Amino acid sequence: xxxxxxxxxxxxSGISGGWAAKELCExxxxxxxxxxxxxxxxxKDYTQTNKAPWEFPHRGKAPLKLVQxxxxxxxxYPLNEINTDWxxxxxxxxxxEVKRFDWFRxxxxxxxxxxxxxxxxxxxxxxxEANAKxxxxxxxxxxxxEIAPWYDYVEKFAGISGNKDGIxxxxxxxxxxxxxxxVVEKDVAARIKEHYxxxxxxxxxxxxxxxGPLAGRTQCQxxxxxxxxxxxxxxxxxxxxxxxxxxxxxNLTLRPWSIVTKVLYDKDKKKATGVEVLDAQTNQTYEYKxxxxxxxxxxxxxxxxxxxxxxxxxxEGLGSSSGELGHNxxxxxxxxxxxxxxxxxxxxxxxxxxxxxxYIPRYRNMYGEKRDYIRGFGYQGGAxxxxxxxxxxxxxxxxxxxxxxxxxxxWTMGIGGFGEILPYHDNKATLDKTKKDKWGLNVLSIxxxxxxxxxxxxxxxxxxxxxxxxxxxxxxxxxxxxDGTPGRGIHEMGTARMGKDPKTSVLNNFNQVWDAQNVFxxxxxxxxxxxxQNPSLTYMAFTARAADHAVKELKKMNI
Amino acid sequence: xNRRDAIARVGLILGGTVVGSQAxxxxxAKKSEVAATGSTFTPETVSFLDEVGETILPTSAASPxxxxxxxxxxxxxxxxxxxxxxxxxxxMDGIGKLNEASNKKFSKDxxxxxxxxxxxxLVEVDKEAKDYLASKKEEDPQHYxxxxxxxxxWGYFTxxxxxxKALRFLPVPGRYDGAYPYKKGDRAWAAx
Numbered sequence: 001x002x003x004x005x006x007x008x009x010x011x012x013s014g015i016s017g018g019w020a021a022k023e024l025c026e027x028x029x030x031x032x033x034x035x036x037x038x039x040x041x042x043x044k045d046y047t048q049t050n051k052a053p054w055e056f057p058h059r060g061k062a063p064l065k066l067v068q069x070x071x072x073x074x075x076x077y078p079l080n081e082i083n084t085d086w087x088x089x090x091x092x093x094x095x096x097e098v099k100r101f102d103w104f105r106x107x108x109x110x111x112x113x114x115x116x117x118x119x120x121x122x123x124x125x126x127x128x129e130a131n132a133k134x135x136x137x138x139x140x141x142x143x144x145x146e147i148a149p150w151y152d153y154v155e156k157f158a159g160i161s162g163n164k165d166g167i168x169x170x171x172x173x174x175x176x177x178x179x180x181x182x183v184v185e186k187d188v189a190a191r192i193k194e195h196y197x198x199x200x201x202x203x204x205x206x207x208x209x210x211x212g213p214l215a216g217r218t219q220c221q222x223x224x225x226x227x228x229x230x231x232x233x234x235x236x237x238x239x240x241x242x243x244x245x246x247x248x249x250x251n252l253t254l255r256p257w258s259i260v261t262k263v264l265y266d267k268d269k270k271k272a273t274g275v276e277v278l279d280a281q282t283n284q285t286y287e288y289k290x291x292x293x294x295x296x297x298x299x300x301x302x303x304x305x306x307x308x309x310x311x312x313x314x315x316e317g318l319g320s321s322s323g324e325l326g327h328n329x330x331x332x333x334x335x336x337x338x339x340x341x342x343x344x345x346x347x348x349x350x351x352x353x354x355x356x357x358x359y360i361p362r363y364r365n366m367y368g369e370k371r372d373y374i375r376g377f378g379y380q381g382g383a384x385x386x387x388x389x390x391x392x393x394x395x396x397x398x399x400x401x402x403x404x405x406x407x408x409x410x411w412t413m414g415i416g417g418f419g420e421i422l423p424y425h426d427n428k429a430t431l432d433k434t435k436k437d438k439w440g441l442n443v444l445s446i447x448x449x450x451x452x453x454x455x456x457x458x459x460x461x462x463x464x465x466x467x468x469x470x471x472x473x474x475x476x477x478x479x480x481x482x483d484g485t486p487g488r489g490i491h492e493m494g495t496a497r498m499g500k501d502p503k504t505s506v507l508n509n510f511n512q513v514w515d516a517q518n519v520f521x522x523x524x525x526x527x528x529x530x531x532x533q534n535p536s537l538t539y540m541a542f543t544a545r546a547a548d549h550a551v552k553e554l555k556k557m558n559i
Numbered sequence: 560x561n562r563r564d565a566i567a568r569v570g571l572i573l574g575g576t577v578v579g580s581q582a583x584x585x586x587x588a589k590k591s592e593v594a595a596t597g598s599t600f601t602p603e604t605v606s607f608l609d610e611v612g613e614t615i616l617p618t619s620a621a622s623p624x625x626x627x628x629x630x631x632x633x634x635x636x637x638x639x640x641x642x643x644x645x646x647x648x649x650x651m652d653g654i655g656k657l658n659e660a661s662n663k664k665f666s667k668d669x670x671x672x673x674x675x676x677x678x679x680x681l682v683e684v685d686k687e688a689k690d691y692l693a694s695k696k697e698e699d700p701q702h703y704x705x706x707x708x709x710x711x712x713w714g715y716f717t718x719x720x721x722x723x724k725a726l727r728f729l730p731v732p733g734r735y736d737g738a739y740p741y742k743k744g745d746r747a748w749a750a751x
Contacts, residue, residue, distance in 0.1 A: 058636065058640060059717045063640035180736060181737050182737035222734060349740070353751065388747065397681050402619065403621055407747055
């Protein structure tokens, strides 16, 4: 039994779990990181990443047989024949959709850090103060100046490429050199700046790619096959970055195939004592004990673990005393696109596959303006020359047609919105005790929808996109409001929010569960509001800060 | 493919130029039973499709044609494994329809036509498909030639022949330049 005792347990090995493990190990704690799925070893297990397109019989497209096995994953781009086993099995791990919710999960070492989009933006006080100013949900217990040094800290290690753009509400960070904009993006950016008199910006995306010297890492090679694992370690993932650092300390034990089913709670000490683990391969149950526990199982699964940790003291689950556990589920709403052609620049092309695009930070409901909705959205997109999939007006088939398609087509510019979803108490996940997964565990029931604020915003996302591209000289601009079903943003947040008051929040200002202060939650579930920026960098910063606090509290014998 | 590529592809679709990419984006999105796989594809069917593909993208001095990329085999694989039953039927019936059109125009089966005759026939069929597409509602069935042409482009330009001989294949660029010089005639980059 004694071999199951550690100083700290980290549940989950994705972006935030990897950071928790690294920080705690480097501070001298003996840590076990529990991962519910398979191990994926850096480089060695990136079995598809060096294959050419023609080595896949369906050139990447998922055959129908596979589609039928993935009723959820098939709803968007993740389902393909190339890295299917890096996405959780819909069959083995079902969930209940009270309303449609597209939940795309990565159950393996590294989690979605292997497949993430790598866009990395800071939040600012525009975001941290919004709930308080507008009377929405509850106030964040943290302000920008408290988290800024932690953003600095994680950026320096993770490696974030970006440009210092000097935009107050999208603070600059500790950047590696920015990636290049395409010649057309530069033109469009300049025209937007001029037309909107500096109130709208189009900048190069800030992305977790190594573009300059960074200890222990290799530079991005511009293959843009990141989602298959990078053999160069050119982007931040658990495998390329935090796991090697944690391993180097000699303090880390990594245990794949370990489904954490509950947090064990000592009601006399009001502390957690450890976790119960179900071995996903053998179905054996184990207990692991530790002084502190970090839950980084991803927003919805962290809520599931807490709800599944019900005791007679907390019948609705550990951390449920406020009534907010599992509630306030958020994502970013996507699916509104605008696009058009750009004349000229026929003497320019690109070299390399840039794993990044442009970013237009939020500008709505700022500068004294008020829309018929609150908060805002950003856009991601880019300009490139069309490929062989385009229409060629002059030829229908034949030699000339083939020759024309073998050359790049005209330049196009497109943008898609990423909108903020407000924290609504009734957007929630609960335990469905009528349905079991492969291991006989109750599953989650998800009840989440876009509401009036988001739907009004989507109209603006379309109108603004069309207008902005036209103002920038883009021709034949078209757009549409597409599928904005929650979950598709793959930015689940909010099910165990931070706050100042244990009566209205699950976590305190250092990500500690109010009801069990040696339990820290630093995945997306802590988010008190969603902002509209990609959230992973914020998880990294709060994780590092919470780990620092945890070890200090441990030394003071406070937890 | 990542989300940014997916967004870019949606951009392409918005621009009205689907061809393979939409299918790639959505997978086989709608629920359907897998039809009996491949059994209706005889070696003769594959040869027929090789000729259709070669007529759409013929061999030239600049690069090999679709036949060299084994386009018939590719179409067989995708139609058998990825197409829903209704599209499989449209595709297979399309072979008969092409022969009908061939007999009507030249009083010969498609396979007996000369290269020039095949070209002339498919130019007409392509126009027919485009006209159909122009008035097609979303729920209307696809035109068989739209499917054959999409598969030909997708199969050829992602094949080894198409990627390395018609396009430029550069698996490890090592750097990025957003204003790389281009002159007419330079090949497009292949997907890696």
